[in-house]
Amino acid sequence: MARIIVVTSGKGGVGKTTSSASFSTGLALRGHKTAVLDFDVGLRNLDLIMGCERRVVYDLVNVVNGEATLNQALIKDKHCDNLFILPASQTRDKDALSEDGIERVLNELVKMDFEFIICDSPAGIEHGALMALTFADEALIVTNPEVSSVRDSDRILGIIQAKSRRAQTGGEPVKEHLLITRYSPKRVENDEMLSYQDVQEILRIPLIGIIPESESVLHASNQGNPAIHFKGTDVAEAYEDVVARFLGEERPLRFTNYEKPGLLQRLFGTK
Amino acid sequence: MSKSPSSLPIEIKISTVVAISAILHSSDPIAIDAALKQMTGGVSDFFEDEFAVIDVGAIAAGATYIDWRALVDLLKKYRLNAVAVRGATADMIDAIKARGLALDDGAGGDRAREDVAAASAAVTIAPAQASAPAPAPQPVQAPAPHTVALPAMIVDTPVRAGQRVYARGCDLIITAAVNNGAEIIADGSIHVYAPMHGRALAGASGNADSRIFGLSLQPELVSIAGVYRTFDDGFPAELARQPAQIRLVGDRIDISSLTSHR
Numbered sequence: 001m002a003r004i005i006v007v008t009s010g011k012g013g014v015g016k017t018t019s020s021a022s023f024s025t026g027l028a029l030r031g032h033k034t035a036v037l038d039f040d041v042g043l044r045n046l047d048l049i050m051g052c053e054r055r056v057v058y059d060l061v062n063v064v065n066g067e068a069t070l071n072q073a074l075i076k077d078k079h080c081d082n083l084f085i086l087p088a089s090q091t092r093d094k095d096a097l098s099e100d101g102i103e104r105v106l107n108e109l110v111k112m113d114f115e116f117i118i119c120d121s122p123a124g125i126e127h128g129a130l131m132a133l134t135f136a137d138e139a140l141i142v143t144n145p146e147v148s149s150v151r152d153s154d155r156i157l158g159i160i161q162a163k164s165r166r167a168q169t170g171g172e173p174v175k176e177h178l179l180i181t182r183y184s185p186k187r188v189e190n191d192e193m194l195s196y197q198d199v200q201e202i203l204r205i206p207l208i209g210i211i212p213e214s215e216s217v218l219h220a221s222n223q224g225n226p227a228i229h230f231k232g233t234d235v236a237e238a239y240e241d242v243v244a245r246f247l248g249e250e251r252p253l254r255f256t257n258y259e260k261p262g263l264l265q266r267l268f269g270t271k
Numbered sequence: 272m273s274k275s276p277s278s279l280p281i282e283i284k285i286s287t288v289v290a291i292s293a294i295l296h297s298s299d300p301i302a303i304d305a306a307l308k309q310m311t312g313g314v315s316d317f318f319e320d321e322f323a324v325i326d327v328g329a330i331a332a333g334a335t336y337i338d339w340r341a342l343v344d345l346l347k348k349y350r351l352n353a354v355a356v357r358g359a360t361a362d363m364i365d366a367i368k369a370r371g372l373a374l375d376d377g378a379g380g381d382r383a384r385e386d387v388a389a390a391s392a393a394v395t396i397a398p399a400q401a402s403a404p405a406p407a408p409q410p411v412q413a414p415a416p417h418t419v420a421l422p423a424m425i426v427d428t429p430v431r432a433g434q435r436v437y438a439r440g441c442d443l444i445i446t447a448a449v450n451n452g453a454e455i456i457a458d459g460s461i462h463v464y465a466p467m468h469g470r471a472l473a474g475a476s477g478n479a480d481s482r483i484f485g486l487s488l489q490p491e492l493v494s495i496a497g498v499y500r501t502f503d504d505g506f507p508a509e510l511a512r513q514p515a516q517i518r519l520v521g522d523r524i525d526i527s528s529l530t531s532h533r
Contacts, residue, residue: 158431
């Protein structure tokens with residue numbers, strides 16, 4: 001049974017697209033047929049981060065409007081055979097997405113035997129974000145350990161509870177997962193940042209992972225490769241943990257403690 | 272804080288009243304009369320001049336003719352004041368308006384409460400005191416002697432930023448967190464058994480005896496019967512994050528600890 005997962009946050013710039021790219025790549029690397037859809041019509045970024053912007057011919061809006069078939073629009077990932085990207089349109093605006101159209105596209109993806117369909121939501125709580133979450137079975141709530149991001153995540157959780165198809169039809173509620181990104185144990189230690197416990201205390205949904213703040217995310221975006229491909233970096237390992245937990249494995253939380261650089265770290269280094 | 276009484280000849284405020292739903296399963300006045308007679312057991316003040324919303328949703332589809340005048344008079348005989356009609360079809364609207372009744376499209380977000388009110392009024396109760404019907408229209412303060420209070424509205428999921436919960440005509444009990452940016456409102460008292468942030472408004476229809484109780488309070492704003500207090504400089508530190516209650520003393524919002532026993 002296909003699972004539709006929305007990656008959302010309310011607030012912009014917290015790492016939705018980075019997380020969508022790495023999460024979908026991680027699922028595909030483990031052999032699951034995965035599609036990742038960019039709902040940020042007008043501001044498309046996913047294709048950049050996935051490094052396929054030069055192969056974009058058709059996009060989500062074309063498929064929704066029936067101007068192209070899904071097979072024409074889906075772009076096969078350059079690293080994984082079972083990962084496909086459906087980019088957003090650069091030239092249209094978010095109102096171009098209709099609920100019926102999205103439903104049709106998602107149903108078609110399900111028929112094509114995709115196991116996981118990842119919907120990368122735009123920021124905000126307007127039409128585009130609603131369209132991304134409407135048909136979700138599960139939600140990854142991407143949150144930075146910072147009050148305004150937490151507040152916006154709280155807001156989007158409320159919207160998922162009210163506006164998703166599952167909520168509207170009285171079905172089983174959308175399964176929510178908290179993904180904390182840009183976490184800096186050092187700044188938490190210095191009281192400059194909320195701890196993950198603080199965030200969880202407010203949002204009260206299960207934590208699926210913590211992605212540490214790292215320069216490797218920027219390198220990854222610039223190169224057009226999802227961060228999870230950068231083997232050995234803490235970010236890649238953290239995303240691998242997220243994927244493992246999502247698939248039901250137990251993994252201990254990592255990258256949450258700040259250790260003052262000691263002899264061992266100086267010898268072996270972490271970067 | 273509280274506003275002084277205005278000297279204007281009219282003041283407009285939002286107020287919430289509780290009405291009984293009279294759900295019709297028949298449009299025959301004789302049958303309805305018989306059912307009401309049986310329900311009230313001949314007690315003349317079974318209903319105490321309460322407001323009633325006539326719900327014709329169940330029979331409207333059958334396009335039955337309804338004699339609104341007879342219906343309103345009939346309800347009046349049992350001391351029910353029809354004020355509005357719910358579930359009317361388009362062709363009924365003119366006749367309804369001609370009788371001075373309002374149309375209620377039932378778009379309220381408080382379905383749970385209404386269902387309770389509707390249920391208790393719709394159930395055919397055995398004569399006499401088996402159970403009282405839905406609440407009397409809460410005349411500010413004085414609790415009506417003959418009515419059993421509506422059961423409290425209970426919420427077990429977190430109330431999140433941007434969400435609003437309203438317990439109409441009853442107490443509100445929340446067992447999960449209330450977050451900043453959320454709004455919880457009750458005509459009665461509010462009880463929160465988890466950290467409470469956000470805005471809490473008790474006694475929303477004017478009951479000054481309503482209170483707010485919480486295990487761990489840190490609200491942005493509290494209000495009782497329209498008297499409010501904000502916490503721009505933060506909730507009083509000695510009372511924050513611990514069991515406390517908030518009530519109205521005179522026209523002042525008073526916060527007191529529930530742990531430091533007198």
